[in-house]
Amino acid sequence: MSTFALDNPVWNRLRDPRTAGIAGIVLGVVACFVALPPITARSPLYPVLVGIAAAILGLSAALRGLRRLGWGAFAAGLIGIVLGVLATRSSEGNLSIVFTASLIASMFVFSTPLVFGSMAGIFSERSGVVNIGLEGMMLMGAFWGVYGADKGKSWAVGILVAMLAGGLLALVHAYFAIHLRADQIVGGTAVNFLALGITGYFFFQLYNGQDIPIGVSTIPDVHLPYIRHWKYIGPAIGSLNLLVWVSFALVIVTWFVLFKTPIGLRIRACGEHPRAADTVGINVYAIRYGCVVLSGMLAALGGAYLSIGFGGGAYTDNMTAGRGFIALAAMIFGNWRPFGAFGAALLFGFSTALAYRLPAYSGSAATLFQALPYVLTLIAVAGVVGRTVPPAADGKPYKKQ
Amino acid sequence: MRRGGKDGVSDRPDPDAVPETPEEASATGTLAARFALRQRSGGLIVPVLTALVAFLLGGLIVLATGHNPLLAYRDIFNGAGLNWIFHPTTSMVSTASYNLSQTLLQTTTLILTGLAVAFAFRCGMFNIGGQGQYFVGLYVANWVGVSLPHLATFPHIVLGIGAAILAGAVWAGIAGSLKAYVGAHEVITTIMLNWIAIWIGTYFFGDGGPLQNSQNATVPISNDVAASAKLPVFWGIQALQGLDVGFFIALAALVVFWALLNRTTLGYEVRAVGFNPEAAAYGGISVKKNLIRAMAISGAFAGLAGGLDMLGYLYHFATSDIPVSNIGFLGIAVALLGRNTAVGTGIAALLFGALLFGTTHGLSSNVIQPELAGNLTYMIQGLVVLFVGADVLILYVWNTRRRLRVRGVTA
Numbered sequence: 001m002s003t004f005a006l007d008n009p010v011w012n013r014l015r016d017p018r019t020a021g022i023a024g025i026v027l028g029v030v031a032c033f034v035a036l037p038p039i040t041a042r043s044p045l046y047p048v049l050v051g052i053a054a055a056i057l058g059l060s061a062a063l064r065g066l067r068r069l070g071w072g073a074f075a076a077g078l079i080g081i082v083l084g085v086l087a088t089r090s091s092e093g094n095l096s097i098v099f100t101a102s103l104i105a106s107m108f109v110f111s112t113p114l115v116f117g118s119m120a121g122i123f124s125e126r127s128g129v130v131n132i133g134l135e136g137m138m139l140m141g142a143f144w145g146v147y148g149a150d151k152g153k154s155w156a157v158g159i160l161v162a163m164l165a166g167g168l169l170a171l172v173h174a175y176f177a178i179h180l181r182a183d184q185i186v187g188g189t190a191v192n193f194l195a196l197g198i199t200g201y202f203f204f205q206l207y208n209g210q211d212i213p214i215g216v217s218t219i220p221d222v223h224l225p226y227i228r229h230w231k232y233i234g235p236a237i238g239s240l241n242l243l244v245w246v247s248f249a250l251v252i253v254t255w256f257v258l259f260k261t262p263i264g265l266r267i268r269a270c271g272e273h274p275r276a277a278d279t280v281g282i283n284v285y286a287i288r289y290g291c292v293v294l295s296g297m298l299a300a301l302g303g304a305y306l307s308i309g310f311g312g313g314a315y316t317d318n319m320t321a322g323r324g325f326i327a328l329a330a331m332i333f334g335n336w337r338p339f340g341a342f343g344a345a346l347l348f349g350f351s352t353a354l355a356y357r358l359p360a361y362s363g364s365a366a367t368l369f370q371a372l373p374y375v376l377t378l379i380a381v382a383g384v385v386g387r388t389v390p391p392a393a394d395g396k397p398y399k400k401q
Numbered sequence: 402m403r404r405g406g407k408d409g410v411s412d413r414p415d416p417d418a419v420p421e422t423p424e425e426a427s428a429t430g431t432l433a434a435r436f437a438l439r440q441r442s443g444g445l446i447v448p449v450l451t452a453l454v455a456f457l458l459g460g461l462i463v464l465a466t467g468h469n470p471l472l473a474y475r476d477i478f479n480g481a482g483l484n485w486i487f488h489p490t491t492s493m494v495s496t497a498s499y500n501l502s503q504t505l506l507q508t509t510t511l512i513l514t515g516l517a518v519a520f521a522f523r524c525g526m527f528n529i530g531g532q533g534q535y536f537v538g539l540y541v542a543n544w545v546g547v548s549l550p551h552l553a554t555f556p557h558i559v560l561g562i563g564a565a566i567l568a569g570a571v572w573a574g575i576a577g578s579l580k581a582y583v584g585a586h587e588v589i590t591t592i593m594l595n596w597i598a599i600w601i602g603t604y605f606f607g608d609g610g611p612l613q614n615s616q617n618a619t620v621p622i623s624n625d626v627a628a629s630a631k632l633p634v635f636w637g638i639q640a641l642q643g644l645d646v647g648f649f650i651a652l653a654a655l656v657v658f659w660a661l662l663n664r665t666t667l668g669y670e671v672r673a674v675g676f677n678p679e680a681a682a683y684g685g686i687s688v689k690k691n692l693i694r695a696m697a698i699s700g701a702f703a704g705l706a707g708g709l710d711m712l713g714y715l716y717h718f719a720t721s722d723i724p725v726s727n728i729g730f731l732g733i734a735v736a737l738l739g740r741n742t743a744v745g746t747g748i749a750a751l752l753f754g755a756l757l758f759g760t761t762h763g764l765s766s767n768v769i770q771p772e773l774a775g776n777l778t779y780m781i782q783g784l785v786v787l788f789v790g791a792d793v794l795i796l797y798v799w800n801t802r803r804r805l806r807v808r809g810v811t812a
Contacts, residue, residue, distance in 0.1 A: 132592075181791070185527055186790035187787060189730075190785075190786035191783065193730070193780070193786060194780060194787070196783075197778070198776075201462065201777065201780065204773050325596065329589075367604040368604055370603070371597050371601065374597045374600075378579075378590060378597070381579070381583075381589055382585055382590075
């Protein structure tokens with residue numbers, strides 16, 4: 001319909017509604033960020049202009065059929081304008097307190113347990129076992145990790161003990177889900193209660209509920225030579241915890257294993273159509289057991305990060321405080337895909353990191369920011385922006401014939 | 402013994418006719434159908450056995466950590482005030498009397514959060530969001546209780562409780578609508594709604610929040626509800642957290658639950674959708690409408706629990722109370738152990754209410770500290786839920802019973 005009958009590839013791409021929609025979303029984010037350090041535009045004109053551009057792109061995509069993406073970009077533009085204008089109104093001092101390179105570092109800090117948890121969830125659910133028990137497995141890792149590090153005098157022992165504890169709890173879940181064909185959601189809920197009881201009981205029995213000795217061996221930080229002195233990048237990634245880097249690697253490994261290896265194909269087959277998998281000689285039970293136990297070990301690793309990683313060797317009752325559920329949300333938000341879940345975990349980690357800094361402006365806004373991951377996930381499962389599709393046989397017990 | 406006998410127009414298949422292949426039913430059946438199978442399969446045996454095994458395993462952990470489990474359970478029994486039956490009195494001088502009143506206070510809440518889970522189960526849904534629905538009921542009751550100080554007592558209470566019920570129903574209704582219209586799994590949506598409710602509460606009662614107290618802006622706690630909104634106390638003293646009439650409302654809710662499910666068209670439709678949505682739709686029942694309706698009613702029970710707690714004995718709420726509360730989650734164990742029936746839920750609520758109070762505030766013991774015993778409650782709760790959900794264990798009991806029955810007939 002356009003009168004520009006130019007036949008050049010860039011323009012063709014721009015006319016594609018999909019590109020327009022995505023560009024709109026990106027511009028919406030930019031609209032908010034031009035007002036923040038390091039750019040810090042002080043005039044409300046810039047975010048408004050960029051935001052309007054985003055909204056127009058979104059609108060054009062929406063009118064050409066891509067309704068979800070288009071309206072998403074439209075909304076991103078409007079939100080970008082509001083946030084951007086708000087940012088230009090606030091003092092430059094406050095802005096530089098909140099938006100520093102260390103915000104990126106704390107984003108990684110908060111997202112790491114979520115990354116471990118969501119990868120754990122992906123393995124379990126891709127094999128067809130719903131794992132609501134992530135929270136409990138994480139909690140087991142947090143407590144037994146600190147116990148192992150204390151008694152074994154080494155964080156490595158702590159990690160091993162944590163993974164063992166998480167794996168054992170996962171084994172209980174697996175046995176009930178696979179062999180006893182219990183409802184997996186009921187079983188997962190039970191596992192969460194069990195973990196809460198076990199960790200609480202032994203925390204009091206072994207440490208009197210508070211006295212974890214100071215100076216427990218903790219997982220070291222990785223100080224990157226040279227890079228840590230770079231501007232912006234240095235404070236952001238220069239000295240992250242070892243487990244943060246492990247979590248990055250885990251995402252790639254998870255993706256590779258699930259989508260590029262025969263074993264991954266088998267895992268996904270068990271999650272999509274166990275009967276067919278069984279017919280071609282795949283041992284569905286063995287795959288599911290393996291995946292659920294692995295899931296427990298990975299979740300426990302995320303828990304251990306909380307206590308002997310960035311927690312510095314401290315433990316408190318119910319330390320995970322719902323992070324297992326955010327990890328679950330990240331997995332769903334990421335559509336049961338490793339990179340999607342990683343992106344969601346980063347987003348949720350970022351919102352938490354931001355929430356910890358926002359009290360510079362307003363305490364209540366910071367609190368509401370904490371709810372953001374849950375609201376976003378609710379919107380995602382509602383299918384407003386794209387649709388989440390779990391593995392076909394997720395949560396269905398399988399009985400061999 | 403036919404459990405279905407009192408059901409009047411029973412839409413359940415005849416107990417002996419269908420599950421000749423219970424394995425198939427358990428592998429393919431809907432949630433409600435599977436639970437119905439469980440209900441028929443073991444009589445009272447399964448829940449009693451489940452509870453016994455859970456207590457036994459909990460006792461083993463107590464034993465392994467160097468405490469005497471029998472003495473520990475005795476002290477928990479006394480801590481819950483259950484020894485009151487040996488020398489009943491309403492005098493609050495008696496510790497047993499006081500403890501029992503507190504146990505019943507917990508039972509009140511547990512009955513309702515249990516019913517919330519049970520009602521959704523009967524429609525084939527797992528409402529894991531009782532905690533969030535309980536919270537919104539509690540917030541709204543606090544708001545109504547605090548903000549209308551000039552109202553007369555009766556309308557104030559009715560308004561507060563009504564608002565709490567409505568809030569819970571709306572909160573759960575969101576999950577129900579999402580399930581009905583876009584097929585979003587209710588477990589995921591209710592978990593998310595739980596956490597949203599938690600953070601909303603932290604905002605409401607936190608510094609600068611709309612429900613924070615008017616005296617001291619540094620303390621994140623709400624105002625007390627007005628005297629006109631407080632429920633009358635009939636056992637004990639109001640200032641000492643006596644037992645309020647909410648207990649009778651909860652008992653009435655049990656009757657309402659039973660009547661609603663078994664004596665109304667609504668209940669019939671809800672159960673039909675629970676057993677088999679396709680068949681229900683074929684029979685002219687709107688599946689969407691019933692999913693939303695069942696979820697809203699389920700949330701109404703949990704919202705009522707929050708309202709009764711606020712107007713009955715809490716009166717105010719602090720942000721620090723939010724992460725500690727998990728009475729909504731306990732409702733899951735109550736409903737599952739009570740097998741989603743009114744009577745069962747009532748009994749299970751008493752059991753868990755006794756455990757809850759008897760292992761924490763009521764416990765005075767030199768055998769086991771309240772900190773340990775309180776966590777023992779979580780373990781027992783977890784084990785109960787774990788065992789109650791296991792089809793194969795249930796089928797084992799079912800088959801054993803059948804075999805025994807057949808042998809009894811031929812002998």
